[in-house]
Amino acid sequence: MTTNDDYDLIVAGGGAAGFFAAITFAEAHPGARVVILEKSREVLGKVKISGGGRCNVTHACFDPRALSAFYPRGSKQLIGPFNRWSPTDTMEWFESRGVPLKVEADNRVFPQSDSSQSIIDCLNGCARDAGVEVRRSTAVKAVNSLPADGFEVMLRDGEPIHTRNLLLTLGGTRNRIGADLAEQFGHRIQVAAPSLFTFKIDDPRIEGLQGLSVDHAGVKITGLKLASSGPVLITHWGLSGPGILRLSAWGARELQEREYRFEAVINWCGDLSEEKIIAGFDQRRIDSPRKKVMNDPLFGIPTRLWKSLVAAAADGTDADSLHWPHLTKSTARKLAGQLGACRFQVDGKSMNKDEFVTCGGVHLGDVNFKTMESRKTSGLYFAGEILDIDGITGGFNFQSAWTTGRIAGEAIGNSIGV
Template identity: 45%
Template sequence: MYDVLVVGGGAAGFYAAIHIAESRPNTKIAILERGKEVLTKVKVSGGGRCNVTHAEFNPSNLSKNYPRGEKELLGPFHTYASGDTVGFFEERGIALKIEEDGRMFPVSDSSQTIIDCFTSEAERLGVQVKTLCSVSGIESKQVNGENIWNLKVGESFLETRKLILATGSNPKMWNYIAALGHAIVPPVASLFTFNIKDDRISGIPGVSTYAEVNVLPKKNFGKKTAKSKQDVSSLTSGGPLLITHWGMSGPAILKLSAWGARVLEHFNYQFKIQVNWVPEYHQTGLLELFLKVKQVEKKTILRTKVLDIPKRLWANLVSAAHIDDSTTWPEVSKQQLQSLAEQLTAGVYQVNGKSTFKEEFVTAGGVDLKEINFKNYQSKILPGLFFAGEIVNIDAITGGFNFQNAWTSGYLAAKGVVKELNSRETLK
């Protein structure tokens, strides 16, 4: 009989197990991981550097980065947030650094630093880590007024007093939880890039610039979609936009994919976006600027980049406005400049499908938030069952925020488990 079994050897699972073992040294704890290795998402996150958290230390502002879970996370973030995460790692000799965009990484720039921290802490605290342990069934029974959990692992069974599920986006686990009476919000992809074939962005992969992007409503759906009831006109995002071989990526696109996860799935990932490559201008104001430049500049349009955007993108948009490479400012027509202003501030692009990062795959969906007590991440339906991480219907706009959800939920689930185990022993 275990005191605590944690199913899932990822970030949230390890964080929960470590905090339980620290608070209650003689607790019998095991982490069950179905794969050969633990912490695989940690390993690949942030391009192998692991974006541990985000330098947003105000709980209210922090919660605004979660398309699903903003309201529910406000309380938990007042208890445990980014500053606490920084403290956890610093206490273990791991310094974090803040990058310009607010993302936080270990100073070593290596996710292995975080992995080594977790595995060594688990070993130091006596937490058993069992790999290749796939759970194939979950049952519970009442023993002396306490819910005892019975997990089928391979051909054997493991019993535990408290159970923490930290299995991420695992459909099999969601099925087991649903069979026990929990509602599961159907999962859809979040954090994905847009597949776009368009001459305006072809041949210039790697170009990055700040842009504003918004999703255009589909005529047959109107402004609101039948399924999600989300106003499509609210799907707008700003930030660095990266042009890739297959289309568009970067924070501006990833944020939009997260906020629009359900709407875009409803569109079957076939929709149009409007891009403003120079958000400081609107179309009319930009045309006025061009007309002023026309009065004084003698060079070709192509060679006179009057705006702060990458040269290769400027060249493609000049071409898209049907302006010849040899056309000079005195020669260009007002109509051509109007077209160029439109390309720069209101260009429409057709999206045909998405691309996801398999290793960093994030979903919207999971255990219904209404069925969880967010003071301790315990199930409201099944006593003794706790959740941590992405198994619940919470997701964020970038990886660092998703990790903070893992740390916060792991910490609070651990505190909830410890409190229940202690109170049970007091009763005895």
């Protein structure tokens, strides 16, 4: 007999993947009992702060195989799911529910309102309209399999509730409850490691330059086969921006093993070689013989950064009075090195403690990606960051959440035939 404590689906975790799965299931099966359990006072916390409060909903990459290449972990497993639920589907879903979107120049997708609240209101409204119960400040303490079928979920206050199907969307496994529950049911757990972070650097060449950015820079790590390119931003901590964050994602485990102490090499001129940079100096000697090197930045380098790098290359000489024709071969070579292979010692990392992404989580071989169901326990499903999947910055992590949540919600509905 069904009681008030019996559900067709319990979703543990009130984030993007959990909401999307619950809505998918409930809209397809009116009358089914669905509840989302969120330990915090507010749901969709990461949606709220993502993209600087604008919410980078997805990325306008519409080929599943090309899209999967943006995921350092999970790329192979996501090709099939992206064929079933792609950024196109995500965009159509939100726009059909009253949230107009826009694609920016770098292909990131945001609500036209430039406010994450538009996405939060949409998801809350759709959940309410579909009859999904949302319980805030409600943490899961333990889960037990029932002898016949389903699960008993023990809440932190001691209340037991029961469900035929359980979906875990508890975020990255730095949140131990998600990892512990998965391990309880026989799942292997890949150790969590920060995946998107700023390089902590203390260096006089960038001191006082916070806020400056270079749109097209190259980034490498000495001793590792890691390279990236894109905007690099100078911060109070050191270096950040997409070029740095992409590299931190691809090198998450290797950089953790090095305890975040390593040498980063920045090409402030993008992909220009040292020879081409020096050729630029030679041309400047001809074109602007009366100009001072310090006051004549090249290659799109911001003026204050250019002056700092010129001073470093001059190495004690009077850089302020140096004109292009008087730039010696030795100093030219040093300046080219500062511009094209600028070496920084990284001593730690910095990240937004609420927004940052981790790699690690439930081993992907333990999950059926056609349904997102556990290969260990029938009726147990996973979606979102609890899986060992992470993407680079740009809307990719939300897309994997929408996709895995959608597939889980559909599969759960198909399994019970409500």
